[in-house]
Amino acid sequence: MTPISAFPRRVQQLWLSHDLALIGQRRERRMRLLASGLMVFMGLFWGAYFVQRGAWGIVLMDLVLILCGLGVFVLTLHNQARSANLLLFGLLMVVILVSTLVLDVPTPAAPRATHLYLLPLAVAALMAFRDDPRWLRYGVTLLCLALFTGLSATNWSPITGYSLPDEVRVIGSWVQGIASVSMFFMLLHILQTDAAERSELDHDLRTALRDEQFVLYFQPQLDRARRVVGAEVLIRWRHPQRGLVPPAEFIDHAEKTGLIIPIGQWVLQQTCAQLRAWKAEPALADIGLAVNISQNQFRQATFVTDVLAMIGEHGIEARRLELELTETLIVQDIEDLTRKMTALVQQGVRFSLDDFGTGFSSLSHLKRLPLSTLKIDRSFICDVLTDASSETIVRTVIALGQSMGMTVIAEGIETEAQLRFLASNGCGQFQGYLFSRPVPLAEFVEFVRRCNLPRAEEATVGTP
Known part of the structure; x- marks a missing residue:
């Protein structure tokens, strides 16, 4: 089988995840694969958009996004889950931080909202790094919460003006707030479900030993x-x-x-x-x-x-x-x-x-x-x-x-x-x-x- 013909089969194996015992582990791998594909797609889409407008600084950022998305995908193909998660979460934190400081400049009528995405990201870190050492799992989670606290406590921004009117930004703040809070509670539910599944597997294994x-x-x-x-x-x-x-x-x-x-x-x-x-x-x-x-x-x-x-x-x-x-x-x-x-x-x-x-x-x-x-x-x-x-x-x-x-x-x-x-x-x-x-x-x-x-x-x- 040639490498090209073996590639789709390998991706299918990763998606089905028969090598993983828990539904939660399979879900986490699939979310990582989807996230890597979304990163590449968004990088290509916005890169092509801003190339036409000559915004080469943003195009460079889109190129970095594409490369990181490919990196997450390749690491997942090689079953290097920890490295893939570190790259993915590191990039997401940088994107949220830059977007909050540069693109979400607060005004009296429209406060910041982009930093709210750090809350569901902290819960996602508890899921993604569940099988890693505690210092890594809780370290990434605490870093997300620390960035959220820092951005919530200040209105500082490296730029002073913003082109969008306050009416648009108010709507955007509401939308981002609802979206981030919805993601937060959805991920909390998934985290609780995964914990229950692991507990059930423990019980089943003990039963298997007892009942031979x-x-x-x-x-x-x-x-x-x-x-x-x-x-x-x-x-x-x-x-x-x-x-x-x-x-x-x-x-x-x-x-x-x-x-x-x-x-x-x-x-x-x-x-x-x-x-x-x-x-x-x-x-x-x-x-x-x-x-x-x-x-x-x-x-x-x-x-x-x-x-x-x-x-x-x-x-x-x-x-x-x-x-x-x-x-x-x-x-x-x-x-x-x-x-x-x-x-x-x-x-x-x-x-x-x-x-x-x-x-x-x-x-x-x-x-x-x-x-x-x-x-x-x-x-x-x-x-x-x-x-x-x-x-x-x-x-x-x-x-x-x-x-x-x-x-x-x-x-x-x-x-x-x-x-x-x-x-x-x-x-x-x-x-x-x-x-x-x-x-x-x-x-x-x-x-x-x-x-x-x-x-x-x-x-x-x-x-x-």
Whole structure:
């Protein structure tokens, strides 16, 4: 798919926002997309109008408005919500401030009204920065309120005259006052609705834990002979009304509320139980399972003892359990991380670094940490055959993993051509839709039995 043809699909995905769990989050993203489009439209409209009149100062301001609108749109496309919101709110505050001081000069008959828009903007900041640090969320809100207070307390203006008659300005003040107050109460209602929705999601997640609505799916990991050697364990939520909910729609919220800790413990418990159930089946006895570990879960003081207790309780071989860490986690507290990993590795537990190449880890981290596996992120695999940079990164990661004695797994493989390239460059294990999507337990077991039957007549992947 070419970048041009993929662009509308990407915009549609952002608009539908299936990756967000909450209606409020989807609404906020859509409002940001609409705001960016409106900024570009207004900049083009007024820019063309004032070009004809030679007002080049205003045309320059319209050009800045267009560029900021495009910037908000591009940042939203790249899922950089915080940067997009900062640019959007910063521009809106500047526009309101300049419009109030320059275009809304107060007179005895017609007081200022443009600064009233700072009130709904303050409420909008509480919504837009809800998932950001408190200092940022309330800082932007307080800045809006401070500007509103300052503009309300003074009649100062850098200009002394105004061309519009008082009759027109009185009507304009009434219109702006009604519009801003209406927006204020509308956004307050939306803010209250979002709070109720989040509270409902919290309740539903707690109910899901209590009623065991979560289920495990398994995505196979294959070696060069296309034999299944392991699987990544992925959680799904079998919601009574919404059906099967993917993790992208609730894991992020669970992280922010702390519910990820009991959810993560449940996943580990079920994984260990499944490994114990497979001990008696020869076709499955050597299969390893990899579990994603969240930052909050790993930071728990009892994490090591909890994992070892589960392994002992179920009587499984520790080497069959692999814990997947993200690059974000390994740069947080390297000393605590190393201590906990070493304690578990000494008992046989294996560790892998997930989505390698997308974060901020350094080679010094890889050297210090007792990792056994590197997982190449799917973003590099998808265009490894068409992008020279991705090809170089993939080759380098494979060579790095081999030199450090690690197993290298490539994620997101979708074509035979990608598989051949990876195998020819020394990649040892593979995972992706080319082989299987994440599937329920029964389908995974059937897939393992089908793939791991002796097939002496089949050649190893990547060999002539």
